[in-house]
Amino acid sequence: MRTVDLFCGCGGLSLGFSKAGFNVVAAYDNWRAALKTYGLNFKHKAEMLDLKDVALSVDTISKDNPDIIIGGPPCQDFSSAGKRDENNGRGDLTVCFAEIVSRIRPEWFVMENVERIVKTEKLQTAKDIFRNAGYGMSQAVLDASLCGVPQKRKRFILIGAQGKNDGFMEPVLKKNLADRPMTVADYLGDSLGLEFYYRHPRSYARRGIFSIYEPSPTIRGVNRPIPKGYVIKHNDPIKSIEGVRPLTTIERSYIQTFPKTFRFYGNKTELEQMIGNAVPVNLGYYVANAIKEYLNAE
Numbered sequence: 043m044r045t046v047d048l049f050c051g052c053g054g055l056s057l058g059f060s061k062a063g064f065n066v067v068a069a070y071d072n073w074r075a076a077l078k079t080y081g082l083n084f085k086h087k088a089e090m091l092d093l094k095d096v097a098l099s100v101d102t103i104s105k106d107n108p109d110i111i112i113g114g115p116p117c118q119d120f121s122s123a124g125k126r127d128e129n130n131g132r133g134d135l136t137v138c139f140a141e142i143v144s145r146i147r148p149e150w151f152v153m154e155n156v157e158r159i160v161k162t163e164k165l166q167t168a169k170d171i172f173r174n175a176g177y178g179m180s181q182a183v184l185d186a187s188l189c190g191v192p193q194k195r196k197r198f199i200l201i202g203a204q205g206k207n208d209g210f211m212e213p214v215l216k217k218n219l220a221d222r223p224m225t226v227a228d229y230l231g232d233s234l235g236l237e238f239y240y241r242h243p244r245s246y247a248r249r250g251i252f253s254i255y256e257p258s259p260t261i262r263g264v265n266r267p268i269p270k271g272y273v274i275k276h277n278d279p280i281k282s283i284e285g286v287r288p289l290t291t292i293e294r295s296y297i298q299t300f301p302k303t304f305r306f307y308g309n310k311t312e313l314e315q316m317i318g319n320a321v322p323v324n325l326g327y328y329v330a331n332a333i334k335e336y337l338n339a340e
Contacts, residue, residue, distance in 0.1 A: 043150070046070070046106050048093055048113035048139060052079040052306065052316040054298065055112055055154065058326020060084075062334060068106045070099070075308035076316045082305040094138055100145045110150035110333075114321050115139045140168035143202075144175035150203045152329060154321050157183050157196040169200075178206030182215045187223035187257040190324035192230065193297050194223065195260045197321070199329055214332045214339075226254040230296060238280050240288045242266040251278040251286060258297045263318030265294060291317065299324040 043064050047056045050069035060066050066084070070091040071077050080088040093099050093115075103111070115135040136155065143151045151172070159165045160183070172179060179202045186195040201211050226234070234254065241259055243250045250272065252259060265288055272283055280286065289297070291313050295304065299322045306313050 043109040044107055045110050045112060046103055046108040046148075048099075048103075048111060048142065049115050049135070050080055050088065051076045051114070051320050053083055054300065054320035054323050055114060055152075055326040056080070056084065057300070057304075057323045058321070058328075059112060059330040061323070061327045062330035064110070064330055067108070068103070070103065073316075075312040078307040079305070079316060082307060093135060093142065096138055096141045096145070099138075099142050103142065104146050108146065108148045110152065111143050111146065111148050112152040112154075112326075113139055114154040116319075134164070136164045136168050137171070140171040144171050144177075147175060147204070150201070150333065151177070152333075153200040153202075154326075154329075155198045155200075157198050159198050172202050176204050177202035178204075178208050178210055180209055180211035180215065182212060184215070184219075184325065184328070185223070186322050186325045188219040189322075189328035190220070190224060191297075191299050191322040192224045192226045192228060193258040193261060193322065195322065195325075197325060201329070201333065211332065211336055214336050215329075218328070218332065218335075223257045225256055226258055226297065229299070230254070234289070234293060236285075236287070238286050240268045240272075240283075240286055242288070246273075249275040249278045251275075251280050251283070253279045261294050261297050261318050263315040265289070265291065265314050294318075298322045 045059055045064045045066045047066060047069040050056055050071045056066045056069055067086050069080055069088040070093065072090060072092050077088050077090060091099060091102060139153060169179060179200060181200045183196050183198050186193050186197060238251055238253055240250050241252055242264060267288060268283060291310060295317050298317055298320050
């Protein structure tokens with residue numbers, strides 16, 4: 043299927059769909075550093091495009107003749123890490139994604155976002171647009187740690203297809219989930235050279251030390267050193283912070299299941315943001331395989 047990735051970032055969703063055999067032919071975003079990274083790793087075109095400009099976007103993307111449009115509109119306005127104001131401006135990009143898809147009308151679309159989007163009016167507006175364009179939809183909140191990713195990361199997935207009934211994909215989306223969460227050690231073994239690492243908590247009341255024998259907490263767009271005088275919490279799996287360190291930027295990309303051969307471009311802040319914002323590659327692969335399984339069953 044000819045696949046176009048909108049809000050492609052550094053390419054996690056594209057790489058997952060490519061691994062599953064989808065023919066990704068184009069990608070678009072409005073973030074230069076992410077597009078530069080994307081271009082270092084894919085041979086198809088990746089272009090700057092202001093996806094808020096729906097008319098221009100439709101004219102540009104229609105030329106790619108997509109069978110499926112995939113994408114993760116920026117989610118900061120819905121995220122627990124943000125201000126949770128869906129009217130801040132970026133929430134509008136979810137509606138823009140729906141408008142673009144509804145006007146181009148590929149056979150399929152996949153939209154990825156944070157779990158909290160289910161509580162927003164923007165999602166309901168987007169779904170109304172999709173429905174009016176003839177799409178039946180299936181949705182699920184997937185825990186990435188049950189989808190081949192060594193990370194507790196819940197993501198909202200909305201899949202649409204022309205002429206289908208709502209809920210058509212939900213059984214296949216859920217049937218291949220793992221029986222238990224994947225740990226860092228399951229995925230990377232002892233290749234990190236550590237057993238415990240620091241991940242900066244959102245609140246100092248929460249623990250900040252994690253073991254490779256559990257899933258990583260959600261990779262975010264910030265990565266800070268252990269503060270001086272860090273007080274060990276009752277549920278930190280250590281008695282001393284000696285030898286404990288944060289994961290490096292590149293190690294964090296491994297937790298997002300980017301391959302070690304993947305090349306990144308940008309300064310440290312840009313890299314942390316694009317890695318933290320990325321769709322885990324194996325989560326994209328899981329969703330793409332679910333679509334393939336559904337099509338093969340048909």
